[in-house]
Amino acid sequence: MIMRRPTLLLLLAPAVLLAGLLFVLPLFGVMRLSIFDESGFTLGPIAELVNSRVAVVVLERTFVLAASVTAICLILGYPAAYFMSGLKPKTRAYVTYLILLPFWISILIRTYTWIVILGREGIVNKGLGLLGVAPVQVLYTDLAVHIGMVQILLPIVIITCLAAMLDIEKDLMKAARSLGASRSQAFWKVFFPLSVSGAATGGLICFILSLGFFVTPALLGGRRSIIIANLIDLQVHQTLNWGFAAVLATALLAVTLTCLGLFWLVMRRRVEFTGAGLGR
């Protein structure tokens, strides 16, 4: 059934209104805070961002962390999704359920669980102790942050990859094999290029979510694992420097939007090239 345009707009209106009131309006409030103070327009907070060594280091750290978490999630998630795409639909439903199960448990609880597992008196170190190994410091390091974040984000990557893989015509692989391609040639020449956009979407979602992580670095990380969201919290709660917090938040948003823009440009090229793409 084709709806006429006015009806369509009317159906969209409540969602747009709600998003505008609850999201866009406060967002402008935050952005306004970064260039206005009690005395009017100011570039102070922006200058503070450029001159603050902490902000620059933490921003850089945030991107490195997000990139490495995304890479790990893709390396673990892509093969898992490939495996699942080959399963019978019924078995696949069970496996999907198992993968989504931890997803319904609060991030806070899952993060606290890692404290119990990785701590000095935790399961891992108790086990090492039985083997006569001295306790290792895993908790409050970057390693712990990676473990925690990968565990939280991996299901998203797997499911996104899987969705793209299930869209791929199985007959294409059969055709490739019948034309003499080896199993690995068929995978790399046919399946992989077609699945790349799905994997990239999963990676992008994972990357953007990683940029905004707060709880996991705060609870599992040490002093050098602080990322941008923790720094914003510090500015709001400890230094009361709300202008600076607003600039940091705006910078994070700007960089995230830039990433999205770049991704869109690259993917559009790829779509023209392979004829497959995001829109499917």
Add this chain to the structure above:
Amino acid sequence: MANLTRRAFNIAAASTALAAMTARAYAQSDVTIVVNGSGGSLAEVLKKLFEDPFTEATGIKVRSTAPVSLPKLKAMVESGNVEWDLTELNGDDVVLATEAGWLEPIDYAIVDPKNELPEVAKLPTAMVRASYSTVIAFRTDRFPADKLPKTWSDFWDVEAFPGPRSLENSPKGNLEFALLADGVPLDQIYPIDVDRAFAKLDELKDHIPVWWDNGAQHVQLLVDAEVNMTSCWNGRITPLKDEGKPVDISWDGGALMLSYLGIPKGAKHPKEAMEFMKFRMDPVASAAFVKVIPYPGFVPGMMELLEPEFVATLPTAPANAEVQFPFNSEWWAKNLEEVQNRWNEWLLI
């Protein structure tokens, strides 16, 4: 409160009479005041000992909120939407909030009509509610019984007292502790030699895997044996000790801190809030409170109601107080922004 002395009984009788008088003045009141505090078990004790009896005596209802937050006070006052009638504040928050004009002046003719409260407890915009200490806490099972850590020099001595430690993720207090560890006498800490303190903190930086942000966290770190020692708020360790956990504290070099009550500028019921502040001065209820939460304030007549052995365990007991230093809120309020920025850079990079 089985062992009330005769004096305590007299005071109790007097305060009941007082409550009856206020009750008449507010008999028709249907006001609800919002009191902001630290929440948790503290809030339950406050409700039982002060808030419910206050409502009974005056008809003024009390709704309690948490947590203590200077940013929230700032947001409320600046937006003109003041939800709280009374809030807890720490020392340097009082200085900052007063300078910024976020607090109402307190009328001590209402709060302390008989002028019994010591001057130190009465600031123009805030009244001392409690005193507590930030001290060294440690695991007794990680060190030989005859060689437990005692001073901040011990805390810094990673050879004699091995194992990970924790400190608060804030320069407040830590700079003072570093100076004490470096041999500065108690009475010469202020004004703080910031460079010297940071240099001393450098020595310990790699032995601190985690910097705590709140009271629950330092308790958890000690109980899980994640660290062998940490700075801590004295009252959080008392219940652990009572449960038989292998933890103890040393008062040596502790920071004696004060916690205040203040009325936000633009509060809807400042007068009722002050009535409640007066009610919080009740010595019998205050003594019962301190028995549960060992944070004594300056309530006149309260100490006389407590057993001497118990008084000796409080941060303000003379023997404990003399090995500690009074935390200087004015110095911190004046230097916080600069030191905090340096701290962030020092810690995060």
